Amino acid sequence: MATILFLHAHPDDECLISGGTIAKYAAAGHRLVLITATDGQHGERPADIATPAELLARRRDELAASCKILGVSRYEWLGYADSGMTGWPQNDADGAFIRSDVDEAAARLVRIIKEEQQGTDQFVLVTYDWHGNYGHPDHVHVHKVGPRAAQLADVKNLFEVTLNRDFFAEQFEWSKANGGDNDFDPREPADDGNPMGEPEATITHHIDVSAHVDAKRRAIAAHASQFSDTGFATELSDEAFQRAFGTEWFIRVGAPAPSRVASLLDA
Numbered sequence: 001m002a003t004i005l006f007l008h009a010h011p012d013d014e015c016l017i018s019g020g021t022i023a024k025y026a027a028a029g030h031r032l033v034l035i036t037a038t039d040g041q042h043g044e045r046p047a048d049i050a051t052p053a054e055l056l057a058r059r060r061d062e063l064a065a066s067c068k069i070l071g072v073s074r075y076e077w078l079g080y081a082d083s084g085m086t087g088w089p090q091n092d093a094d095g096a097f098i099r100s101d102v103d104e105a106a107a108r109l110v111r112i113i114k115e116e117q118q119g120t121d122q123f124v125l126v127t128y129d130w131h132g133n134y135g136h137p138d139h140v141h142v143h144k145v146g147p148r149a150a151q152l153a154d155v156k157n158l159f160e161v162t163l164n165r166d167f168f169a170e171q172f173e174w175s176k177a178n179g180g181d182n183d184f185d186p187r188e189p190a191d192d193g194n195p196m197g198e199p200e201a202t203i204t205h206h207i208d209v210s211a212h213v214d215a216k217r218r219a220i221a222a223h224a225s226q227f228s229d230t231g232f233a234t235e236l237s238d239e240a241f242q243r244a245f246g247t248e249w250f251i252r253v254g255a256p257a258p259s260r261v262a263s264l265l266d267a
């Protein structure tokens with residue numbers, strides 16, 4: 001059996017862009033490990049949460065619930081604070097993830113990687129594409145820290161989770177043509193000024209997670225405090241959710257693209 005370790009930036013990222021893949025491989029008997037770089041303290045704070053400390057506690061509980069739904073065997077916090085979006089003053093705060101030294105943060109991850117490499121038939125590390133899917137500073141820093149940890153720990157199987165920009169552009173056009181009121185065009189500039197995700201031509205792996213969208217949807221719903229980020233998904237019809245979330249996309253570092261490899265465990 002394989003061990004697949006996902007490095008994500010915040011609690012709720014694990015289910016939104018990779019929850020189906022996590023559930024799929026967990027159901028097949030593989031060991032799934034989740035490392036969350038930050039505590040998510042700058043996420044949405046609902047009216048029933050009075051203090052930042054209460055929000056952190058709620059988000060930890062929500063992450064634990066999501067991990068249980070998806071079948072994660074181990075989840076850890078890398079120990080950094082949420083940095084906020086581009087230009088936020090929180091980016092300059094002590095302890096913010098984006099202020100961390102890449103080698104120091106990678107060393108924290110390497111300690112966990114080395115533990116998980118022991119006794120497994122195959123080890124896979126998953127980080128983010130070059131701009132973290134939509135340019136969030138913490139996501140971009142994950143892209144720096146993850147590959148450095150892979151280098152230090154001699155990880156051979158390194159993947160970047162991404163979003164298929166061409167696919168979502170097609171869905172956007174389909175929605176408009178069928179009376180949808182979605183105004184999010186993935187081709188428009190995101191947080192860093194670049195379009196969302198990556199074009200089809202750069203993507204190496206298409207993972208069919210259609211059999212696991214129920215687990216993905218329930219994991220997304222577990223992050224109820226972050227309704228502004230997750231509510232759109234939980235409110236979709238079953239058909240629309242399957243259409244939007246039935247495939248997840250990855251780039252294998254060093255592999256030729258485009259391709260449509262259907263497994264993270266292919267040689």
